[in-house]
Amino acid sequence: MKFDTPAGINPIDRMKVVGVAHDRVDGKFKTTGMAPYAYERHDVAPGQLYGFILGSAIAKGHIAAIHTTHAESAPGVRAVVTYANAGKLGKGSKNTANLLAGPEIEHYHQAVAIVVADTFEAARSAAALIDVDYVRGTGHFDLAAAAPTAPLHSEDKDKSKPAVLDRVGDFEAAFAAAPVTLDATYTTPDEAHAMMEPFATVASWSGDKLTVWTSNQMIAWAHDDLAQTLGIAKENLRVNSPFIGGGFGGKLFLRADAVMAALGAKAAGRPVKVAMTRPMMFNNSTHRPATIQRIRLGATRGGKLTSISHISTSGNLPDGSPETATAQTKLLYAAPNRLIGTRLAVLDLPEGNAMRAPGEASGLMALEIAMDEMAEKLGMDPVEFRIVNDTQEDPEKPGRLFSQRQLIRCLRDGAARFDWSARNPRPGNTRDGDQLIGLGVATAFRNNLNVTSGARVRLGHDGVVTVETDMTDIGTGSYTIIAQTAAEMMGVPLDRVVVRLGDSSFPVSAGSGGQFGAGSSTSGVYAACVKLREAIAQNLGVNSADAVFEDGHVRSGNRRVALADAVRGGEIVAEDTMHWGDLDKEYQQSTFGAHFVEVAVDAFTGEIRVRRMLAVCAAGRVLNPKTARSQVIGAMTMGVGGALMEELAVDTRFGFFVNHDLAGYEVPVHADIPHQEVIFLDEADDKVSPMKAKGIGELGLCGVAAAVANAVYNATGVRVRDYPITLDKHLEKLPALIQALTIRNVCEKAK
Amino acid sequence: MTVAAIPTKSVRAAPSPPPGAMPLALTINGEHHRVEVDPRTTLLDLLRDHLRLTGTKKGCDHGQCGACTVIAGGKRINACLSLALQHDGDKVTTIEGLGTPDRLHxxxxxxxxxxxxxxxxxxxxxxxxxxxxxxxxxxxxxxxxxxxxxxxxxxxxxxxxxxxxxxxxxxxxxxxxxxxxxxxxxx
Structure with missing residues (x-):
């Protein structure tokens, strides 16, 4: 099916199952420990051995010699694989660095060997006996040092064209003429996905056929890239990943666990299971790259923006891509004069790549502080300042409208709900005992993407509808919304639908990423269900155009037939793929929201506590309000982490992330997160898909950190432009503290 | 105490006890187990790899995340921070012992x-x-x-x-x- 004209009325609009807050269909398995994750597959591939990966101890250079004799002769060891005996390997099209190092080392903790042994303890012990002679090379690890000479990055696929800044109007002239201006630089640090389930794979060969039970968000990408890396035919490879313990972008790509498990299993002649150790994950895999962002805003005294410039610099390995932190700035606010671009430095740190809301998450961390600063300069309320500069068309392509854009309503509804009018616009002036209280707001914005997505649907003898697609559920709720979609389309209750996900033997879907999963994968299921309805109608001899599927029956005119009657002659199977036309070119498809945060900052210690959080989201139809809300509160939680604690500390001498475990890399815990409130505007966007739904899982993160930062500023009057806002960055400047100390000194003198 | 009424299950460390393996007896979710394990084996790996009770998760193996929390001797512990042999004679409750998909706790x-x-x-x-x-x-x-x-x-x-x-x-x-x-x- 191709979606190339706005959706009319369709069976999803009944919203008997879709749009209703259902519990997760996999909930009882996850809460009882019965959902099988990759490393736990005792049910497959008998005789599994244990693999342990050794990571490089240097960031750049090469291996002069690798001595494995001691490891190979250690008790219980079955095989040791390094570049020296792995055979020729390719590189996955989505990987920047190779997943097995040698002799060249591209980054710290790049895998250099796998030890396969009878037990985990034996494999781990033997890995410590491998002796590697490294020759360290010269690397670049310091973004601040590399930024001044970092070249502009071209978004054009044709790399022969010179990279240019994205220009509209005459930014320089307008900025120079603006009566009110802001020119500020913000930094965001490298961040880690830190999903709870480590990278893990069970690999089993049968002749030249390989099966991997792994943890991956994008089955088709893993399938392509593992086949390409190992140099095997795609039809000889099966990838299975039904349950994934979190990804956030970290499991979008083929990673070392799968490659090393496959190599280990080949060498040992037995199935091998591998889980990457937590301390290895941070430097072995990908991360959200740090940015340095310069933002210039020029406005009239009335608060109308006349000029916007946003230049972001990030780093990556050679041939890597930039953090596209300026993406939202092209579309978010009106201004006739614009200058936007990204610069990319070559750094020899581990590979930078997508983490939840790549681009916008980092970009809004900076832009939405800049908007707060500008509102203060103008003496305007930050909510009103954003509303005044709203645009209903693409600022770079006047006349190109948004498919739906209710940002103003998000801001207004949120302000009313959050009691925003009680905010004191004078920062550092609201106290609750020893606590400085502040309120902050930020816009949430993230583009909607649609990705080709297929599914197979079968109506069985028992009347059960089974959906098969290689879509994944990384905690997003795919199992549930796909079941809801099929139930709505086929007119059966939710418990009459079985959903099977995450297997390369199923039709290729969108996969989970870029907040395109929910809208795209359910659209693929919609397409397959349309075909299944046609086949059933044909079987029953009714006209599919006017057939109504409801309550387990098909109704057409005066006829009403049980669905089960259609499968007397055997089950009916239909398969289709949703393809997308040009509606995304005709209309800009984006999602919107507003985040409101209240913080309390201890006047004496500078400790920051989030007290209240509210998100108002406008993202088309909400397929399951319960799981969608969970996506948003989870993203808000990650946003608090980004604002207040998350930072991979770079050792710029040796080129690695120092705090590479969950004690050193801090993420929010229970005590950090208060009750969170989420409101969805009642929308249905007919320009995006027959589901009329857009993504929400990344929107929830976009802007959160800035809302926290703005609330902290409102509390303290100290502006911190370098994330995360740790208390050392504002403690000495806290006016309340200075004032308190002054009063104490005066009192003591008076005694 | 007597455990005669509780079914005893003898499980060998997969695939065979390595040299130096030591015997261990403990009760998990009311079921008695006798095993022989490498002394380096954590309670977490005993549960997940040897007894195939994979409901208890390994998130960090360093006591930093809590995914491996089980209740041993009435107290919650990180199973990754405790060697299996430290639990000789202990009663351990894991997620599988709390409820099942059909009878949730x-x-x-x-x-x-x-x-x-x-x-x-x-x-x-x-x-x-x-x-x-x-x-x-x-x-x-x-x-x-x-x-x-x-x-x-x-x-x-x-x-x-x-x-x-x-x-x-x-x-x-x-x-x-x-x-x-x-x-x-x-x-």
């Missing part, structure tokens, strides 16, 4: 109702921890945020959040988990 049911999880990987640890937290509050054990160390403890939002903070949920289901625990605490 009240906390398991509350987690489903309040959507107190997303990817599900930290969930067994969160639930085991929550069971123990409610027990600790009932037993009057104070926490860092208890204003009065001798007054009866109540399962307030602040108390529960403080006590649950050793269980990381990267999906960020905290707000919902707090509501699930509050519902069971009030029941």
């Amino acid at each position: 009240p906390l398991q049911a509350a987690f489903v109702k309040h959507d107190g999880f997303q990817c599900g990987y930290c969930t067994p640890g969160q639930i085991c921890s929550a069971v123990a937290v409610l027990g600790e509050i009932k037993a009057g054990i104070p926490s860092h945020v208890s204003a009065d160390l001798t007054a009866p403890m109540r399962a307030t939002n602040a108390e529960v959040r403080e006590r649950m903070s050793g269980n990381i949920c990267r999906c960020g289901a905290y707000s919902n988990i707090a509501e699930a625990i509050a519902e069971v605490a009030a029941a």
Whole structure:
């Protein structure tokens, strides 16, 4: 099916199952420990051995010699694989660095060997006996040092064209003429996905056929890239990943666990299971790259923006891509004069790549502080300042409208709900005992993407509808919304639908990423269900155009037939793929929201506590309000982490992330997160898909950190432009503290 | 004590006990187990790899995330920080011992109702921890945020959040988990 004209009325609009807050269909398995994750597959591939990966101890250079004799002769060891005996390997099209190092080392903790042994303890012990002679090379690890000479990055696929800044109007002239201006630089640090389930794979060969039970968000990408890396035919490879313990972008790509498990299993002649150790994950895999962002805003005294410039610099390995932190700035606010671009430095740190809301998450961390600063300069309320500069068309392509854009309503509804009018616009002036209280707001914005997505649907003898697609559920709720979609389309209750996900033997879907999963994968299921309805109608001899599927029956005119009657002659199977036309070119498809945060900052210690959080989201139809809300509160939680604690500390001498475990890399815990409130505007966007739904899982993160930062500023009057806002960055400047100390000194003198 | 009434299951460390393996007997979810393990084996790996009780998760293997929380001798512990041999004679409860998909423990049911999880990987640890937290509050054990160390403890939002903070949920289901625990605490 191709979606190339706005959706009319369709069976999803009944919203008997879709749009209703259902519990997760996999909930009882996850809460009882019965959902099988990759490393736990005792049910497959008998005789599994244990693999342990050794990571490089240097960031750049090469291996002069690798001595494995001691490891190979250690008790219980079955095989040791390094570049020296792995055979020729390719590189996955989505990987920047190779997943097995040698002799060249591209980054710290790049895998250099796998030890396969009878037990985990034996494999781990033997890995410590491998002796590697490294020759360290010269690397670049310091973004601040590399930024001044970092070249502009071209978004054009044709790399022969010179990279240019994205220009509209005459930014320089307008900025120079603006009566009110802001020119500020913000930094965001490298961040880690830190999903709870480590990278893990069970690999089993049968002749030249390989099966991997792994943890991956994008089955088709893993399938392509593992086949390409190992140099095997795609039809000889099966990838299975039904349950994934979190990804956030970290499991979008083929990673070392799968490659090393496959190599280990080949060498040992037995199935091998591998889980990457937590301390290895941070430097072995990908991360959200740090940015340095310069933002210039020029406005009239009335608060109308006349000029916007946003230049972001990030780093990556050679041939890597930039953090596209300026993406939202092209579309978010009106201004006739614009200058936007990204610069990319070559750094020899581990590979930078997508983490939840790549681009916008980092970009809004900076832009939405800049908007707060500008509102203060103008003496305007930050909510009103954003509303005044709203645009209903693409600022770079006047006349190109948004498919739906209710940002103003998000801001207004949120302000009313959050009691925003009680905010004191004078920062550092609201106290609750020893606590400085502040309120902050930020816009949430993230583009909607649609990705080709297929599914197979079968109506069985028992009347059960089974959906098969290689879509994944990384905690997003795919199992549930796909079941809801099929139930709505086929007119059966939710418990009459079985959903099977995450297997390369199923039709290729969108996969989970870029907040395109929910809208795209359910659209693929919609397409397959349309075909299944046609086949059933044909079987029953009714006209599919006017057939109504409801309550387990098909109704057409005066006829009403049980669905089960259609499968007397055997089950009916239909398969289709949703393809997308040009509606995304005709209309800009984006999602919107507003985040409101209240913080309390201890006047004496500078400790920051989030007290209240509210998100108002406008993202088309909400397929399951319960799981969608969970996506948003989870993203808000990650946003608090980004604002207040998350930072991979770079050792710029040796080129690695120092705090590479969950004690050193801090993420929010229970005590950090208060009750969170989420409101969805009642929308249905007919320009995006027959589901009329857009993504929400990344929107929830976009802007959160800035809302926290703005609330902290409102509390303290100290502006911190370098994330995360740790208390050392504002403690000495806290006016309340200075004032308190002054009063104490005066009192003591008076005694 | 006698365990004659409890079925005894003899499980060998897969695939065969390595040289130096040591015998161990313990009761898990009411079932008695005799095993021989490499002394380096953690309680967590004994559960997951040897006894195939994979409901208990390995998130970090360093006591930093709480995904491996089980209840041993009545107290919640990180199974990754404890060697299996330290638990000779112990009674251990894991997520599998609390409830099944068809007969959920009240906390398991509350987690489903309040959507107190997303990817599900930290969930067994969160639930085991929550069971123990409610027990600790009932037993009057104070926490860092208890204003009065001798007054009866109540399962307030602040108390529960403080006590649950050793269980990381990267999906960020905290707000919902707090509501699930509050519902069971009030029941």
